[in-house]
Amino acid sequence: MERLTLVKVGGKIVEEEDSLSCLLRDFVDIPGYKALVHGGGRLATQLAGRLGVECRIVDGRRITDMETLRIITMVYAGLVNKNIVAGLQALGVNALGLTGADMNLIRSDKRPVKDIDYGYVGDVKEVDARLLAFLIGQGAVPVLAPVTHDGQGLLLNTNADTIAGETAKALAVDFDVTLIYCFEKKGVLLDEGDEDSVIESLDRATFERYAEQGVVRGGMIPKLENAFAAIDAGVRQVIITNTSGIRSNAGTHIY
C-alpha cells in the first residue's frame, strides 16, 4: 500500500499568518500522499466577540448554540479552510477543502443531552472515504474543517482530533497511514515540567503503566486512547509532536 500522512493541526497554528505559512511549507515537503485536518478555535471566538455573541465554554468544551454554529461554519469551513487551500495551491499542492457534509464524508449524531447540553456538536458516526481515497490517488490533498453533518441537513461542530482519528482509520483501508497530531509540546512528556523529557515511543502496555503511575494524565489520556484506537483500526503509527516534528520526525511515536 502507498504511504499517506494525515496531519492534524490545532487552532493556534492556523490563526497566525506566520505559523500557518511555516506549517504549510513543512506540510508540502512531506513525501507521498497526504491530508490535513485543522481547527480554528480562537478565530471563531474573536468573531463571536465582534458580533456580541457570548462564547460558553464548559469543561474546556465550547457550547455550540445556533448562532455559534453559524460562526463556526463561517470561520472553520470558510475563512480558515479556504485560506489554507489557497496557500497550499500557491505552493503547488492540489488542495481540496472539505467538511464532513461534502461528499457525505463524515456523518455524525448530535450529542445527546445528559448533564450538559453541548448544543450543535456532533459525535462521529460514520466516515465514507471511498471517493476521498480515489481523489487522493488522483493527486488531490484534502484539507478538512472540523464541521460534520447529521444527514438531515444539520451541520454540526465536531472535535478536530476525532475527525483526524476517524478519517485516518477510514483511509487505512486503502493506504499505509501515519497520523500526526501537532500540538504545542514536543511530544508526550515523562515530566510535565521538562519540555525535553519526550517519550520517544509508546506501546499500549507502557501507556497503561504510565497512566496508572500518573506519569501520563489529564487531557493526554483521551488523546492517547484515540491514538491506540487508531492503531487497533489499522493506522500504522500515530506521532504526537509539535510543528517542527513534521519535518524532523521527532515526537512520541505510538505503535
Added chain:
Amino acid sequence: MERLTLVKVGGKIVEEEDSLSCLLRDFVDIPGYKALVHGGGRLATQLAGRLGVECRIVDGRRITDMETLRIITMVYAGLVNKNIVAGLQALGVNALGLTGADMNLIRSDKRPVKDIDYGYVGDVKEVDARLLAFLIGQGAVPVLAPVTHDGQGLLLNTNADTIAGETAKALAVDFDVTLIYCFEKKGVLLDEGDEDSVIESLDRATFERYAEQGVVRGGMIPKLENAFAAIDAGVRQVIITNTSGIRSNAGTHIY
C-alpha cells in the same frame, strides 16, 4: 455525451430558508448530471453591517477590500455553501461544496485598477474541470461558491454569473451542458412592464436586432452576451428563467 444541467441561483433565493429549500427540491428533481453555482450577496452585506464594516458599491458592483474579502469568504464559501451542501445531502444528493481554489478549479486575475479600484475581485482566467468532470461522473454534485484564487495564495471575490458561464464552457468538453440562469423574472421580457412577455427563444441575430431596437437593454445585454459566448464555446443551451422555470422548463431559451 451525457446531459449535465448547471444551475446558477442568485443571492435572494439562497438567503431565505423557504426559497432555498424550494430551490433545492426543484434542483434534486433535475434528471441526469448536475451542478449548482450560488451567490449570497445580502447575507454578506448583513454580516458586514453587524461587524461595522462599510460596504462600498459602485455601479452596482461591490468594492472588495481585505475585510470585505474575509466576510465574503466566510459567508459564501462557509455559511451559504455548506448549508446548501448539507441540505442537498439530506435530499440524497451527493453534494460537494467548492470554491475556485479547491482543486485549482478556477484561477483568476485580480482586476486591474483603471477608473475604479474594485479591490480583491477576480476576473476568471482559466477553469480546470478535469477532476471536476471525473467527480461528476462518480455521482458528486458540485456546489460552487463565487470565490476564486490567483494561484499565489490570494482568494478573490468573483461574479457568480461568470463562474457559471465559464464552468459550463469547461464542462462542455465532457458533457452535453444546459446552463440555467435563475433570476427574479420569468425570462428575458419583450416589454419590461409586462412580466408575462417572455421571449421564448432567442438566437444571436434576433438578440442583436432587439438590442439595436432597445427592446433588450441595460444589465440584460452583458448577461445575454455571456449566454451566447457559452453557446459559441460548446454549451448546448442557456435558459434564463426564475426558479419555477427549473421544473417547468419555461423561460428564455438561447441556442
